Amino acid sequence: NILYYTNIYFISMQWASGDSSVPASVCSLPCQTGERKKVVKGVLCCWHCERCEGYHYQASEFTCQLCPYEQRPDQNRTGCQPIPIIKLEWHSPWAVAPIFIAILGILATTFVVVTFVRHNDTPIVRASGREMSYVLLTGIFLCYVTTFPMIAAPGLAVCSFRRIFLGLGMCFSYAALLTKTNRIHRIFEQGKRSVAAPRFISPASQLVITFSLISVQLMGVFVWFVADPPHTIVDYGEQRTQDPENARGVLKCDISDLSLICSLGYSILLMVTCTVYAIKTRGVPETFNEAKPIGFTMYTTCIIWLAFIPIFFGTAQSAERMYIQTATLTVSLSLSASVSLGMLYMPKVYIIILHPEQNVPKCKRSFKAIVTAATMTNKLSQLASERPNGEVKTELCESVDNSSEYRCLLYHNHCLRYTYIHLFI
Structure with a gap:
């Protein structure tokens, strides 16, 4: 009878939760997978379940531990797994646009070179300085080609090519332009004083000066190779997000922002110096020896690289840093090459092909x-x-x-x- 009345009593009881079932007679329930037991102070048999957060995993029943830097917790948070490694893919939207611009630039540059070679002895090609034109066109071509090693999957060969070509195309271009503008400036300054020709204005002298300037860039790259051989690294900090599921390691070459500045710095110095000479020679006769087109080229190029600096370094903390910086750098190189190609050589090609009657000598006085x-x-x-x-x-x-x-x-x-x-x- 006692058991009978006891059962009726329990059945008729109403618990605070609204459930009529009898609660479990325990202090704490077992913790789920990925949760540690946080013991209640003074009550050894009672605990609170606490989930292992962030990059921590459940190392034991009572502890969570941090995964190694290159790893993240697995789905159950009972262990760690390697963080996925990514790189810029050829089919990425951040790569497609620079590649498209570079291919168009390479085709245009090849067309100009072929046109100049086929009409190598015509007056308009001779007037532009054939030797220096080919050096400048080589630099323009290298600026476009640089896009491909910058986007290719990092490796020993790719990282080596990145170091070599990163500033070499710009160095070729602006060393040639600087030599030409300096020559024009010296000729006119000398002409104000006497009829004697200044020194080092022959084509051979111009080539020697140009390649001397280029050799400084190559020497710097050589020292860089010796001091720090090229290799790849995986940067886990660039995309180490709050949510471990979104964490990625970025495969890249060991080219820091400082190294990038040093590699491009010399070329930018040549560009600035060339701009100064372009300003000094702005008063020469219109279109004479490309003085004014060179001036417009340098002004536009300076604007491009002034826009490049805040975009490149302003995205250092962005999760899309690798994509934005690579696209910005390659597009800036291609645009600066396109400006030189379009302003200095397309008008000449236009005359050579469509108006050959204008391709005649115009200065025949003794x-x-x-x-x-x-x-x-x-x-x-x-x-x-x-x-x-x-x-x-x-x-x-x-x-x-x-x-x-x-x-x-x-x-x-x-x-x-x-x-x-x-x-x-």
Whole structure:
């Protein structure tokens, strides 16, 4: 009877939870997988279940431990597993756009080189300085090619190519442009003082100066190779997110931001110096020896690299850092090469192919006549005033070989602010 009435009593009882079933007669329930027991102070048989958070896993019944740096907890948090390693893939949207631009640039550069080679002895090709043009086109080509090792999967060979090509294309381009602008500046400055030609303006001298500037970049790369041989690293900190499930290791070459600055720094120094000379030579006759196109090229290029700096270094803390920085660097290289190619060579190719009648020499006066004319400014002015409607025809020295180029420069320099006035037309 006692048992009968006891059962009726328990059945009729209502618990605080609203459930009529009898609660378990224990202080604490067993913890689930991935949870540790946190013992209640003073009550050894009671505990609270605490989940192992972050990069911790359940090492024992009562402890959580941190996984090694290159690992993360597994799904049950009972152990650790390697963090997945990623790299920039060829099919990634961050890679497709730079590759597309680079391929177009390579095709355009090849087309210009082929056109110049086929018309190598024409006046417009000679006037642009054939030797320096080919050096500059080589630099433009290398700027485009740099995109591919920057996107390729890091390895010993790829990391080596990255170090070599990273600043080499820009160095070729701006060493050639700096040599050309410096030559124009020296010729005009010398022409203001005397009719004697300045030193080191021959094609051979220009090549020696250019490759001397390039050798500084190559020497720096060689020292870099010796001091720190190229190798790959896995950066687990770049994408080490709060949620271990999203953590990734980034496979990359051992090129730090400081190394990148040093590699590009010399080329940027050449670019800035070339811009200074472009400003100094902005007053030469229009389109003479590419002085003004070089100026516009350098101004635009400076804007591109000024935009590159905040984008590249401003994304250092972004989870997409690898993708943004690689895309920004490759696109900046391609754009700077495209500016040089478009402003300096596309107009020449246009004339060579579509308007061959304009591809003729335009400066045929003898050196003696030029020097004589330099002392007859007043007489030339009188002759000019006698022209109908006061018109004075001008002609630019843009299609002459190197031997006559300096003579035309002197004529420009001494005759009415470097302007030709036809005496016998």
